[in-house]
Amino acid sequence: MQILKKQLEKLIDSLSVENQEKLKNRLDDLISVYPFNEYEFIISSLLGLDKITLDDYLEVRDEYIARNMYLYIFEISAPRGFGEQWAQGHLKELAPELIKPTKKLEENYSGEYDFLYQLPNGKMIKIEVKA
Secondary structure: OHHHHHHHHHHHHOOOHHHHHHHHHHHHHOOOEOOEOHHHHHHHHHHHOOOOOHHHHHHHHHHHHHHOOOHHHHHOOOHHHHHHHHHHHHHHHHOOOOEOOOOOOOOOOOOOOOEEEEOOOOOEEEEOOOO
C-alpha cells in the first residue's frame, strides 16, 4: 500500500498548484464508503485531469495486484465463500487432475462434494473441501 500511496502522491505533486489544492481539499472532506474511497477518488481525479491514461492506471493496478497476490482472501467474509473461492481454486492449482462435478458427470449431483478424482481403474473418489 505504501508503494501505491507514493506513486499517487508523486502524480498529485505533478498537478498544477490549483488542481493539487482542489484535490487535497476534496480528500480532506471525503467520506469513504466501500467501494468508494480515497484511492478511487485520487485515481478518478487523475484520469479526469488527464494526468494518467487508462493504460497508466491499469499498469499501477497490475503492479499493486502482483505485489499483493493474496489480498483478495481478506475480502472473503463467509467461511463457505472462503472454501469455494480460495481453497477450491488453490487445490485445483495444486492438483489440476481434480474434476469439478456436474450433473452431466453425475446425474444425482447436488453440491454435496466439491471434486472428483479418477483412479487408474476408472473409479471416482468424491472429495469435499473443508476450509
